[in-house]
Amino acid sequence: MLIRWIKTLIREYKYRKRLKELRKRDPFIYK
Amino acid sequence: MLIAGCSHAAGSEINGLEDSVYNRQHSFGNLVAFNYGYRPINIAQNGMTNSGITRSILKWIEKHYDPSKMELFVLVSWTESTRIEVPSNRNFLYNISSKAADWFDETSNMYFRINFGWEGGDAEEKALFPYYQEFMANNSNLLELQCINNVLLIQYRLQALNVKYIMCNAMHMFTSNNKHNKDLLSMVDSNRYYNMHNNDAAFFWKFRNLGYTNPKAKYWHHGEEPHQLYAKELCEFIGENKCL
Numbered sequence: 001m002l003i004r005w006i007k008t009l010i011r012e013y014k015y016r017k018r019l020k021e022l023r024k025r026d027p028f029i030y031k
Numbered sequence: 032m033l034i035a036g037c038s039h040a041a042g043s044e045i046n047g048l049e050d051s052v053y054n055r056q057h058s059f060g061n062l063v064a065f066n067y068g069y070r071p072i073n074i075a076q077n078g079m080t081n082s083g084i085t086r087s088i089l090k091w092i093e094k095h096y097d098p099s100k101m102e103l104f105v106l107v108s109w110t111e112s113t114r115i116e117v118p119s120n121r122n123f124l125y126n127i128s129s130k131a132a133d134w135f136d137e138t139s140n141m142y143f144r145i146n147f148g149w150e151g152g153d154a155e156e157k158a159l160f161p162y163y164q165e166f167m168a169n170n171s172n173l174l175e176l177q178c179i180n181n182v183l184l185i186q187y188r189l190q191a192l193n194v195k196y197i198m199c200n201a202m203h204m205f206t207s208n209n210k211h212n213k214d215l216l217s218m219v220d221s222n223r224y225y226n227m228h229n230n231d232a233a234f235f236w237k238f239r240n241l242g243y244t245n246p247k248a249k250y251w252h253h254g255e256e257p258h259q260l261y262a263k264e265l266c267e268f269i270g271e272n273k274c275l
Contacts, residue, residue, distance in 0.1 A: 018168045019147070025203050026111040027148040028038065028078070028250055 032069035034060030035088050036108030038252060039201035039234050040075035041129065045255055047247030049077060050131045057255050059234065060106045062262035067275065069104060074136065076129040078144050080114040085181040087136035089188065095134070098192070104275065105196035106265070107185055108234070112178045112204050113167050116142035117159075172212070175205055179215040186220060197274050199225040199265060200233035222272045225265060234261050 034040055042058030043049055055061055055073045064071035074087050084107065096103060123140045126132075143159065145167070151160040167174065182198065189196045205212060205228060219227060226232035231240065238257035245254035269275055 015165065015168060019164065022113060022168055022171070023147045026113060026146045028146060029149045 032060075032064040032067070032071050033088070033091060033103060033105045034058070034064065034071055034073040034075060034108070035084050035091075035105070036060070036075040036201055037079040037084070037110035038075070038077040039110070040106075040108035041073065041077060041132070042258060043077050044245060044248035044250060044252035045258065047249075050129050052131050055131050055133070057258055059258040059262040059265065060108065062258060063106060063265050063269070064104075066262065066266050067104070067269075072133045074132055074134045075108065076125060076132060076135070076139060078125065078128065078146070079110055079139070080116045080144055080146075081109055081112060081178045081181050082116050083136070083139050083142070083144070084108075084110065085185055086138055088185055090136050090138060091134060092188070092192070096192070096194075103194045105189060105194060107196065107198040108201045109178065109182065109198060109204055111146065111202040112175045112206075113171050114144065114146045115163065115167060115174065116144055117163060119143050121155075171206065172209070176212055176215065178204060179212055179219070182219055182224075183215065186223070195275055197223050197225060197265065197269060198227075200227070200230070202233050202235050203230045204233065205230070223274055225268045237261075 040058060040060050041050060042054035045054040045057050048054065058073065060075070061071040061073055074091055076083065076087070088105065088107065119142060123142070125139050125144070126135045129135060143156070145160055145163045147164060147167070151157040205216065221227050231237060235253065238253055243253060243257050245252060247254065
């Protein structure tokens with residue numbers, strides 16, 4: 001249970017990091 | 032001369048406005064057209080995705096191209112490869128934000144446009160966008176492959192029609208020459224594609240990294256000088272590679 005929770009946390013951390021990079025790559029806002 | 036692309040090809044915010052005739056006339060694509068004495072037909076749309084750019088070219092050709100009445104030259108300015116379009120039953124009225132386009136591809140209004148900078152406006156968008164943005168972030172290589180397919184589709188369509196063209200990147204396009212995209216990229220004619228592999232040489236990033244800023248712009252789009260300099264680069268590329 002603990003290992004699964006840690007894996008989820010790591011996956012979420014990696015995704016947030018990637019999202020931050022990609023937001024910098026395409027910051028444009030269109031409404 | 033047909034000019035297709037995203038906001039950068041539309042000259043967005045050159046004069047501070049999202050779209051205007053002035054911006055289009057001073058955009059790099061129109062400057063290339065003026066240099067060669069062509070009448071620019073700038074169909075670029077703000078917020079456009081690469082699939083939308085592809086479709087806009089195909090639809091314009093379907094509706095307007097008549098080889099007996101015109102000589103056509105095409106400039107395709109590809110945008111950020113991670114942007115996607117999602118089919119929807121809504122009518123998005125994107126024509127309002129691209130009101131100065133010389134022709135507007137109405138099919139654009141049938142798709143959600145999703146990029147990383149915009150989290151959505153209304154409740155539906157705010158609910159949908161995070162789901163798709165997670166997909167985009169986790170599948171950027173898949174999206175790049177789709178972009179290469181778009182490039183090839185336009186390349187072969189224009190070649191089949193015997194229409195001369197050039198392509199360039201306005202933003203980040205291909206991350207790496209990995210084993211999946213390598214086989215497709217080798218089929219792209221690099222003599223008609225300015226700086227295909229160099230993301231740092233893409234229009235927006237090149238001049239951004241050189242320190243150019245446009246005080247009139249709210250959303251970082253470039254001013255007149257980068258457009259002039261890039262148009263000059265494109266003309267030199269056209270001359271060196273005998274694209275015309």
